[in-house]
Amino acid sequence: MSRAFVVREYGGPEQLKLENVEVGAPGPGQLKLRNKAIGLNFVDVYQRTGLYKTPLPFTAGNEGAGEVIAVGPDVTGFQVGDRVAYQGPVGAYADERLLPADKAVHLPEGISYEVAAAALLKGATAFYLLHWTHELKAGETILVHAAAGGTGQILVQWAKAIGARVIGTAGSDEKCEIVRQCGADLAINYKTGDFVAGVKEFTGGKGVDVVYDGVGQATFEPSLDCLRPRGLMVSFGNASGPVSMPRLGILADKGSLYVTRPTGAGYFRTAEDIRTAADALFNMIELGRIKVAIDQTRPLAEAVAAQQALEARATTGSTLLLP
Missing domain, CATH: 3.40.50.720 (NAD(P)-binding Rossmann-like Domain)
Structure with missing residues (x-):
């Protein structure tokens, strides 16, 4: 069993319900991950309120990093023990989750789980805004x-x-x-x-x-x-x-x-798209040209309070939820 924050009705932060869920084995094209760090983002709020219609019920959260603990059929390029990060598919506010393998990116040795979970969604957004939405010069x-x-x-x-x-x-x-x-x-x-x-x-x-x-x-x-x-x-x-x-x-x-x-869903339509953005982001971080500020960390169990702080504009930099 895994702890997970499940949204069964659209609404305020109180709609985030901490439940014990059965994750199960990964199916074709899936990885099973044990999250090490989870990113907090405004898109999580938009989905919880129903501004972005996400089929109910769903496990909240769109960004995280963790260890591969099982690999489903027909998956290539990943194995148990790999360090990976992801952004996009809901389901991040959990100890363990299933993830489409084409949404995962390998972490370079110099990128920690915490930095990846704090930066991938936000950094991938910055990448497409500065390079694809408008090629900044x-x-x-x-x-x-x-x-x-x-x-x-x-x-x-x-x-x-x-x-x-x-x-x-x-x-x-x-x-x-x-x-x-x-x-x-x-x-x-x-x-x-x-x-x-x-x-x-x-x-x-x-x-x-x-x-x-x-x-x-x-x-x-x-x-x-x-x-x-x-x-x-x-x-x-x-x-x-x-x-x-x-x-x-x-x-x-x-x-x-x-x-x-623009939205990330519109720009990151293939595995190559997100891996291009991730490679560029991780390179900038490793070169020291982008420093990732992790200004707030909370236990996963405090996800409700974390979203409340985000909505109140009471945060700076990135907030992490730690399983």
Whole structure:
């Protein structure tokens, strides 16, 4: 038997129910893992609330790292004892789980379970945002919202490694200091300052080439005013609530802007896709160009409190649940 947080109804954090479940043997194309570390992400919240419709019931969680303890039929490239990480398939908030083998990536010797579980989903997101959604180039200027969060910190560091100029926003002076330590050229406390005015001043009135916004409703429309003509708005999250366009013509009014709403599911459609992103991320970590901040750790049994803290925007960097 394995402990697992099961969601049987959409709703608040109280819908995360700790149960004992029978995991069973892996089927064709599956691995059985013993989790060593589990990542906490906003997508976990979106699935629990029903914003992202996930068939009920399901075991929560989308990211983790662990040891292969059984290999199903027709699986190649993995064996018992392998160290692996994954992002994407629900089922992470558990001691043990079954995982499609094509969703697993091998861990290099220099990457710990904890770093992998803290970084893979967030780092893979940063990879596709900076390389596939828009191929960021040296000299371009970007705005990153929630830049002190787990994805935000990786975005800032990776964009600086590419050679971009980076403006980051955060919700406190302490978080802004974290953003500066990640290499941002400018950090703006959006609770005490006008980030649109700050962007305009920093760019000499030109605006940024790209906005990366994982906050959603609270920042979407003001962010359009931060873009240069024909700039790109990348809305990749809904931490403050879902975004709705008031009217399509607003993009014309503000300079023939582009908007996209990417998701990991849309970009990581094959095993090669996620392994490409993971290889790039792990290489950047091993080179020291990306440092992964694990700022909160909790026992797996405290998953409810961990999600509550995440929703309250009371965390920085990455949070781990430890079985």
